Amino acid sequence: xxxxxxxxxxxxxxxxxxxxxxxxxxxxxxxxxxxxxxxxxxxxxxxxxxxxxxxxxxxxxxxxxxxxxxxxxxxxxxxxxxxxxxxxxxxxxxxxxxxxxxxxxxxxxxxxxxxxxxxxxxxx
Numbered sequence: 001x002x003x004x005x006x007x008x009x010x011x012x013x014x015x016x017x018x019x020x021x022x023x024x025x026x027x028x029x030x031x032x033x034x035x036x037x038x039x040x041x042x043x044x045x046x047x048x049x050x051x052x053x054x055x056x057x058x059x060x061x062x063x064x065x066x067x068x069x070x071x072x073x074x075x076x077x078x079x080x081x082x083x084x085x086x087x088x089x090x091x092x093x094x095x096x097x098x099x100x101x102x103x104x105x106x107x108x109x110x111x112x113x114x115x116x117x118x119x120x121x122x123x124x
Contacts, residue, residue: 015073018062031090067115080106080122
């Protein structure tokens with residue numbers, strides 16, 4: 001068996017979103033999803049890892065562009081309506097309102113303070 005045919009196990013994968021202020025972004029993600037900072041680097045902080053349950057999100061300070069027209073992360077939740085209300089309370093911009101889809105999800109899209117788009121869904 002060659003190396004290209006050998007079994008391969010994958011580990012965690014986490015989106016890394018560019019933000020202008022890691023502390024403020026982390027605070028908003030905590031409000032919206034209950035994500036907690038489990039690691040941070042720099043003084044002032046330039047990188048942080050946020051976690052809750054099986055979800056992990058990385059935030060990195062950038063002086064360059066943030067956000068965009070693409071989805072930066074997809075997050076599955078147990079209750080899309082609760083998540084939607086919490087995202088609104090956290091000040092996230094609603095890009096696509098909550099809706100029950102014919103593909104078996106109740107979902108919505110929000111943008112954080114830096115314009116990073118998060119697609120949030122609940123399996124029905």
